[in-house]
Amino acid sequence: MNKFSKRILGLMVMTALAAAPSGYAAQNITVKGSDTMVILGQRWAERYMQQNPDAAVQVTGGGSGTGIAALMNGTTDIANSSRPIKESEIAKAKQAGYYPFEVKSAFDSLAVVVNSANPVQEISLKQLLGIYTGRINNWKEVGGDDRPILRYCRESNSGTYVFFKEHVLKNGDYAPDCQTMPGTSAVANAVSKDPGGIGYGGAAYYMSNTQLRIISVKKDDKSKAVNPVKADGTLDYEAAWTGRYPIARYLYMYTGFKPKGAIKSYIDWILSPEGQKVVEEVGYIPLQAA
Amino acid sequence: MDKASLSNDCAKVSQNAPGRASDSSGEQVSRIKHALTRKESSFSERFVEKILWFAGVSSVLIIALIFIFLFKEAVLFFKTGHPFHLVGLWQYDDWEGKNVFKMMWQSVSEVPKYSLLPLLCGSFLVALPATLISSVIGIGCAVYLSEIASPKVREILKPTLELLAGIPSVVIGFFMLMVAASLIQNVLHTKFRLNAFVGALGVSLVILPIVITITEDALRAVPKELRDASYALGATKWQTIWETVLPAAVSGISAAVILGFGRALGETMIVVMATGNAALVTGNIFSSVRTMTATIAAELGAVAHHSEHYYALFLVGAVLFGLTFILNIISELILNRMRQSLRM
Numbered sequence: 241m242n243k244f245s246k247r248i249l250g251l252m253v254m255t256a257l258a259a260a261p262s263g264y265a266a267q268n269i270t271v272k273g274s275d276t277m278v279i280l281g282q283r284w285a286e287r288y289m290q291q292n293p294d295a296a297v298q299v300t301g302g303g304s305g306t307g308i309a310a311l312m313n314g315t316t317d318i319a320n321s322s323r324p325i326k327e328s329e330i331a332k333a334k335q336a337g338y339y340p341f342e343v344k345s346a347f348d349s350l351a352v353v354v355n356s357a358n359p360v361q362e363i364s365l366k367q368l369l370g371i372y373t374g375r376i377n378n379w380k381e382v383g384g385d386d387r388p389i390l391r392y393c394r395e396s397n398s399g400t401y402v403f404f405k406e407h408v409l410k411n412g413d414y415a416p417d418c419q420t421m422p423g424t425s426a427v428a429n430a431v432s433k434d435p436g437g438i439g440y441g442g443a444a445y446y447m448s449n450t451q452l453r454i455i456s457v458k459k460d461d462k463s464k465a466v467n468p469v470k471a472d473g474t475l476d477y478e479a480a481w482t483g484r485y486p487i488a489r490y491l492y493m494y495t496g497f498k499p500k501g502a503i504k505s506y507i508d509w510i511l512s513p514e515g516q517k518v519v520e521e522v523g524y525i526p527l528q529a530a
Numbered sequence: 531m532d533k534a535s536l537s538n539d540c541a542k543v544s545q546n547a548p549g550r551a552s553d554s555s556g557e558q559v560s561r562i563k564h565a566l567t568r569k570e571s572s573f574s575e576r577f578v579e580k581i582l583w584f585a586g587v588s589s590v591l592i593i594a595l596i597f598i599f600l601f602k603e604a605v606l607f608f609k610t611g612h613p614f615h616l617v618g619l620w621q622y623d624d625w626e627g628k629n630v631f632k633m634m635w636q637s638v639s640e641v642p643k644y645s646l647l648p649l650l651c652g653s654f655l656v657a658l659p660a661t662l663i664s665s666v667i668g669i670g671c672a673v674y675l676s677e678i679a680s681p682k683v684r685e686i687l688k689p690t691l692e693l694l695a696g697i698p699s700v701v702i703g704f705f706m707l708m709v710a711a712s713l714i715q716n717v718l719h720t721k722f723r724l725n726a727f728v729g730a731l732g733v734s735l736v737i738l739p740i741v742i743t744i745t746e747d748a749l750r751a752v753p754k755e756l757r758d759a760s761y762a763l764g765a766t767k768w769q770t771i772w773e774t775v776l777p778a779a780v781s782g783i784s785a786a787v788i789l790g791f792g793r794a795l796g797e798t799m800i801v802v803m804a805t806g807n808a809a810l811v812t813g814n815i816f817s818s819v820r821t822m823t824a825t826i827a828a829e830l831g832a833v834a835h836h837s838e839h840y841y842a843l844f845l846v847g848a849v850l851f852g853l854t855f856i857l858n859i860i861s862e863l864i865l866n867r868m869r870q871s872l873r874m
Contacts, residue, residue: 306831313835332834375625388721395807395828396638405638413636416648419724419806419818422828433712434723 267292267502271299273307273320274399275423276348276442277491280522281320287518288509295502301423304399311496312336317503319494322348322399322442323406338496345510347525349468349480350400350487351443351454353428357435360384362456362465365486368408371438374415379436391418392427392439400424403489404440428452440487443468443475444523459486481528491524597851604848607841611644616845618645635809635820637829637839644842646849648809652819653850655726656801657794659815660733665787667734668741675742676749677771695739699732703803706732711804722818724806730815732800737790744789748782748868749775781868785861792857795850798823822850 271281278301285297299320302310307319312333325340333340352368354360360383363371370376371389380386393414394401401420405411421427424441431437432451446452447469456465466485470476480488499507509515516526618633621641634643671691675684706728714731715723752775760774776783806818807828826843833840 302831305833309831309834328837329834332837373625390722397829397831397833402638411640413632413634413639413643416634416636416810417808417818419722419808420820420828421807422802429708430724 267295269295269297269318269503269506270316271297271318271320271493272302272310272316273318274304274322274491275301276304276322276398276400276445277301277320277346279444280346280491280519280524283518283522284510284515287514288506291509292505295506297506303395303397304402305397308333308340308494311340311494312338314338314496317495318507321492321494322489323403324490324492325494333496339498341495341498343493343495343499343507343511344490344527345493345507346491346516346519347477347480347527348489348491349443349475349485349525350404350440350489351446351468352438352440352457352487353431353446353452353454354438355431355435356451356453358384358387358453360455362458364458364461364465365408366460368457369410369412372404372409372414372418373412374417387436390434390437391415392430392434392437393418393420394424394427394441395420395422400441404487407487407489442524447473447475447523457486475523475525477525480525488525600844600848600851603841603844606836607644607838607845609841610838611842615644616646618647619643633811635825637842642839642842644838644845645811646822646846648811649820649822649825649846650849651811651813652726652801652805652809652821653795653823655813655815655817655819656729656733656797656805656821657791659727659730660737660794660797661787661791663730663734664738664741664790668738668786668790669745669783671738672742672745672749673771673776676746677767677775691739691742694735697735699736699797699799700803702732702735703800706800706804718816720816722806722808722816724804724818725816726805726819727815729801729805729819729821732804733794733797736797736800737793740793741786741790744786745779745783748779748786751782751869752778779868781864781871785864785868788857788861788864792854792861795857796823796854798827802827822846826850 271285278299281299285299289295289297304319304321304323307316307321308325308329310316311319312329313336325342330340352363358379360379363382367376367382371382372391372393374391376382377389378386379389391414393404396402405414419430421430421439424445427439427441428445428449431439432449443454446454454467454469456467458465466476466479468476468479468485468488476485479485493507493510495503495507511527519526618631619641620629621632621643622628623630623632632643633645633647635645635648636643671687675687679687707724710731711723711728714720714728720727756774756778757770760770765773801821802824805821805824807820807824808818809820809825810817812819826847829839830843833843
């Protein structure tokens, strides 16, 4: 063998070595799913890893649907989801040999936002339905300026998209001219630049943005409009817990099996007062203390 | 290694030896050594040849595999879905109070709707204007580069163009989303801030280098004799370019445009970010649109494997692949014809 062929052989061996799996940490937990829960999930992971140096928790987003799909493909240990798992997904998971186990990990108020230049202060669920299904097309129909409404929504892999479709659109179809945005912050960015824009998403993402306004939502014509944020700029926990604010939801975590070992201790920690404190710090609503 | 032929060679060397008077045994050894190393190198040559052959064939293999994989999954859509649903479906609308024909892409729904029309509309509303813009600028630029520019200017312009080709499309998309979209809305007062036109502008930046490079190649392939003949007949530089060089290179230029169009259809990141992604059936270039590529990119990550939605996305991919494949073949045929006609 001359030098050249030796080199090629060496290169091949090195490539093969590089492709081989590298080492594992002692307790490796992967978490994937809801974009709404990415920041929350990462904060949880950071705090948990500080307290348990053995543990390694990896959190990525992609959308609730993505997380649940990953759970049944076996590529994640925990799926974050901002909507409950669907019957069809449970059936698919069982086919693949998984038995999804549900944990309610936090509470979230879904805020409806408009551009700060828009005078509209409150809106009813029925009007929201009309706007997002394409029957109400001008802000003057809901007490605003004469300006066309530009609808922004999330991608269909988002739990927020599905939750909103079920609870606000009553399972109707979104209007075709709904502009789908890849994430809650993309919705915030779009609405902050469009005077006629309307969007929705986890309240925590919008509270600090001064170019947006979170508007109050009425359950029906008789009830009072409720804002998910109190006058002092903090989230109204009580309105979400009691259901006074009509579009609040649980944030879920799903595991492929009944949690045990490292995964169980992680979930137990999340449900403990310490984990719930992180929920508050990030801007979501903790579970109501039993 | 081939031992038989090697020993054969050695035998030849030793047979030759008696014929020469001055042959010493030391020289014989060195000859045999030489023969050995020659054999060795021809072995490594064959080895490298094999590797290169594999590299060459792999692209064909990869395309064939993708083709099979894509279409195998795509046809499974028709197991549950009706072909007519790719156009639209009748559904009762409680607002209208009657059945309405819905041409919608609404994949997550109680009655999922997989009409390809809004996606085709979207893809073409982005790709056609993008191709138009980059053709006008690109052909102009190529004519300047190949016919008019002095070598010094070329030296600066060519690397700059290569730099343009090197910009990641996500960067262009981000720029269109954050800066250009608002600028365009302020000037044109469009209803949608993010629309097909904004996407088309971004995509035209991506395909501009393609159009320029291939057009310039086509112009350079025009024989010098043609230009000389034109000048000899008293034509000016402009007349030569317009009436001699461009017509001679027209097939190459059209291949460049078609190839650019195919690339525009396939562009993903920019259209995800800059077109607003509303699946509308429309001909309005200032309306928000959703392209085939954006749909696949946005939805494939979340879809349950082997569901109808999953197969529908593969079907969209197959349509897209088929379109770009046909476009590429057409441009390849045109280029081949041009090369043959110019060689005469």
